[in-house]
Amino acid sequence: MFVGDDWAEDHHDVEVMDGSGRRLAKARLPEGVAGMARLHAMVGELVGDDADADEDVEVLVGIETDRGPWVAALVAAGYTVLAVNPLQAARFRDRLGVSGAKSDAGDAHVLADMVRTHGHELRPVAGDSAEVEAVKVVARTHKTLIWERTRHTQRLRHALRDYFPAALVAFEDLDAADTLELLAKAPTPAKAARLTIAQIGAALKRARRRDVAEKAELVQAELRAEHLGQPEVVTTAYAASVQALIAVLTVLNTQVKAMQGQVEAHFGRHPAAEIVLSQPGLGPILGARVLAEFGDDPDRYTTAKARKNYAGTSPITRASGRKKVALARFVHNDRLIDALTTQAFTALRHSPGARAYYDRQRARGSGHNAALRQLANRLVGILHGCLKTGTRYDEATAWSHHAENVAA
Structure with a gap:
């Protein structure tokens, strides 16, 4: 029995098909426990009608995702869940018609037919352990926060280039703690020029920089050098924008560090951590990302290829x-x-x-x-x-x- 499941945030369009391609049932099911119960009831009724008492019926479900509570419930119920790449589904749909028409119910039909005719070529949802799923959650969140920090750092760089180019010369790492502290204290060229060696040195010490005295003098010299600027009213507007970006970057730095600890803790508890860490170039964070994305289903990859x-x-x-x-x-x-x-x-x-x-x-x-x-x-x-x-x-x-x- 073949099931096509076109999922959305709050509902699922489902079609059930037999081996000959005949539609047995179709329905729109709500997301959650109620929808899953209706799906089980619908499949159970069809199995009771079409199968002998001593015959095992395999139910193959095609769906364009491989994660989430709904997919986990399908796997737990004993269904064979096949994760269909949306690009594969779109190209298969083009084979069935050339009009370009598309609907959720039609997509469910395409998925059911695709599972029926090409199920042997589709990838089953991996039977990963709960431990590696936990590693994936924290590792992905950690990497996403790093990507977000990079995006906001680039926005900060563009803003400073437009009104405060001296800051780009004075500070090497715009997302570093000392840089953010000094820019928050002096977000305009005029205020930055009034920063003392003591103020700059204190920020560098808190960031655990080396050669504090020498670096403080260099930073002060760059901030007091002559650079092209903007009118005062424009500079004030830019300063407000920069302070908002600094606030976001400060929070991101804190959360990146917190999530790093979570990644290391979850990864360290996984049985395969020792083998992964033995590989050249892999530490706790990078190793956690590799393990999380590959998963730990022992039967998923039959060969190295x-x-x-x-x-x-x-x-x-x-x-x-x-x-x-x-x-x-x-x-x-x-x-x-x-x-x-x-x-x-x-x-x-x-x-x-x-x-x-x-x-x-x-x-x-x-x-x-x-x-x-x-x-x-x-x-x-x-x-x-x-x-x-x-x-x-x-x-x-x-x-x-x-x-x-x-x-x-």
Whole structure:
């Protein structure tokens, strides 16, 4: 029995289909316990009508998400839940009609038919543990806060460039605690020029800076240097905007630090943490992101290639006639590929094998990004082997095959 579930925030359009493509039932169900109970009742009634007493009926559900209480309830009920990429569903819908018409009920029909005809090619929702789900929640929140801090820092930089360019010369890190403290105290060029060495030095000390006296003099000199500016009324308006941005950045700094502690705590309790941390380039935060995005379902990735394909590090081959090219994957998990690329870059300093592998790619003509992506792809394979066998990373074992090829 095949179920298409087109979900929205407050309801689900559902269609149930049999193996021949015949519609058995359709309904709009409310989100929550009441809607789930109606779905169970609808499926149960159809199973009772169409199945023998001793026959097991598998219910496959196609839905364009792989998380949330509704999906968890479907899995807990024993349904086989297939996560359908919205891009896949849109292209499948185009195969069934060319008018461009679209509706929620129609999307439910498309999902049910897609599960019926292509269910063997769709990815089941992973059976991840509650522990790794918790790691994912805090790791994603932590990274989101960092991204938000970067966005607000760039907004602060643009504002200062427009009315207070001296601040950009005086302060290296705009989101640092001492910078935010001094800018909050003196958000205009005139006020900043009146800051004393003692005031600047006190802020630097609270931020635990080195060479406080020397840096305080340099900051004061830059703030008192001549720069182009804006009329007073415009400067006052910019100062108010900057103070608002400073307040947001101060809160973000506090919450990023708090969430970092949560990430480290949840990740440290996971059984696979020791293996993940043994990988080159992975610390508690980056390791938590990698583990969270891959999940810990032992049956999800049958081979290293499957894990690499999900990671988006393996290339896509396009071949036609005599022409064959290998391209980077455009569709991927942004959070995962960001973590893996960072791991690869960090591993260059900590793993001789990773460094040698990267250098060989560069020698073959690959650019920095391409070589880094190939290194990340190799590191994903190493991680897969370690997780499958339950062993820690070993430098000699991980790169022995490549060392033999170079020697040959």
